Amino acid sequence: IVPVINKIDLPSAHPxxxxxxxxxxxxxxxxxxxxxSAKEGIGIEEVLEAIVSRIPPPKGDENKPLKALIFGSFYDNYKGAISFVRVVDGIVKPGMRIKMFSTGKVFEVTEVGMFRPNLYPVEELKAGEVGYIAASIKNVKDTRVGDTITDADNPADSPLPGYKEVVPMVFCGIYPADGQDYENLKEALEKLQLNDASLVFEPDTSAALGFGFRCGFLGLLHMEIVQERLEREYNLNLVTTAPSVIYKVYKTNGEVLDLDNPTKMPPLTQIDHIEEPIVEATIMVPTEYVGAVMELCQDRRGTYLGMEYLEQTRVLLKYEMPLNEIIYDFFDALKSRTRGYASFDYELKGYKESNLVKLDILINGELVDALSMIVHKDKAYEKARKIVEKLKENIPRHLFEIPIQAAIGSKIIARETV
Structure with missing residues (x-):
């Protein structure tokens, strides 16, 4: 690791x-x-020299059969899917026939190059070099991140280890505001998935929102970035459902169900118990905000694990919390209570049994499946009250009454009337 301290030109800098x-x-x-200081150009040459002198050079043999790891890709309308690769062994150059290890498909290389920082064509890429390969690949699914490219005429014995398979933690439904954009949304998600192997999606339908996709993300930030990119880069107008996590539902017949969509929750009579994912949250915060942060964590069903003073003005708080309580607005609440000074990180610890219920929203007596969510029983009334009040503000008035109800099973727990 080469530590670099940037922005030393600022008046408030304290290197x-x-x-x-x-x-x-x-x-x-x-x-x-x-x-x-990148702005003033101070110390840039020293950074480049440090990379050369302190970081060990890549290993590889250019005489061995080609092995290149795909670490990214994008789609070009003229050249097809372009793979960003690190050549571990061998040489790749235009005219070669390459094979994808995962699919076995063969393509002819049309161009190879490096990043300077734009795409810069070169005659060949050798072992240890990083660059791109264009091979008139039509389908974006043929250039998966983590796949290995080898020589079709002299293939390597085995693929490179690739990347660890990532497991989505947060799920939500994404639907086009206009039903005619369904195919455009599908195409956009496939292109995003090209260089984001952690994004998963499957077709989904909703009685209220029509055809769309159930998408899985690594976390909240990942979800927000994908939604933002879909709207900005692909000019799509989207409707998204409330985020959810994967619950483990233990049924009375011994079957275990992984539930990522509240609408698929079985009837209460068939459920023995439900387990929810628990995370170990680490919050770094200035000492004056410790009380406010502890109060917030306790309010979100957090269990205090410990506190550590990193220095006189900074504290590290550790809490065990349900992931369900983090995915809605925890980060925003944390930032507002600490004036933006808190930093937050979490990792999955496992699953724990909890008293969870499915909260349904009915408008004019009709169940709206897109608004269903799974909540803790103790917080169900508070959550239901907020939702029906918000819906009352947003639903336009009519010449007749429209009841907005929140229910657990057949029991109505909150109601407003438009």
């Missing part, structure tokens, strides 16, 4: 204090940390 923080928080020696 020596930041060096100490790097040593205290990250635990690496910051004595030789490079001081830079």
């Amino acid at each position: 020596e204090l930041v060096k100490k923080e790097i040593e205290d928080v990250i635990g690496i020696d910051a004595e030789d940390a490079l001081l830079t």
Whole structure:
């Protein structure tokens, strides 16, 4: 790791204090940390020299059969799907026939090149080099991130290890506001999935929203980025449902169901118990906001694990919390209570049994499946009250009464009338 401290040209810059923080928080020696300012061009040459001198060179043999790892890709309307690769062994050049290990499909290379920073064609890519390969690949699914490219005429014995399979943690439904955009949305998701192997999606239908997709994400930030890119880059007008997590539903007949969509929850009479994912949350916060953050965590069903003072002004709080309580607005609430100074991280710890119920929303007596959610029984009334009040504000008035009801099973727990 080469520590680099940027923005040293700012009046509020304190490089020596930041060096100490790097040593205290990250635990690496910051004595030789490079001081830079990208804006003023200070220390840029030193960073490049440090990369050359401190980071070991890549290993590889250009005489062995070709092995290249795909780490990214994008679709070009003229050249087809272009793969970003790291050549581990061998050489790749235009005119070669290459084979994808995962699909076995063979393509002829039309262009290879490097990033400078734009695509810059070269005669060949050798072992240890990073660049791109264009081979008139029509289908984006043929250039999956983590796949290995080899020489079709002299193939390697085995593929590279690739990347660890990622498991989506947060799910939500994404539907086009205009039903005619369904195919455009499908195409956009496939193109995004090209260089984002962690994005998963499957077709879904809703009585209220029509045809769309149930999408899985690594977390909230990932979900927001994908939604933003779909709207900005592909000019799609989207409707998204409330995010959900994967629950484990243990049925009375011994069957275990992984539930990522509240509408698929079996009847209460068939459920023995439900388990929800639990995470270990780590929150770094200035000392003056510790009380407000602890109150927020307790309110979200958090279990206090410990507190550690990193320095006089900074504290590390550890809580065990249900993932369900984090995915809605926890991060926004944390930032507002700490004026943006808190940093938050979490990792999945496992599953724990919990008293969960399915909350349904009925408008004019009709169940709206897109608004269903799974909540803790103790918080069901509070959540139901907020939803029906919000819907009352947003649904336009008519010449007749429209009841908005929130129900658990057949029991109505909250109601408003438009």
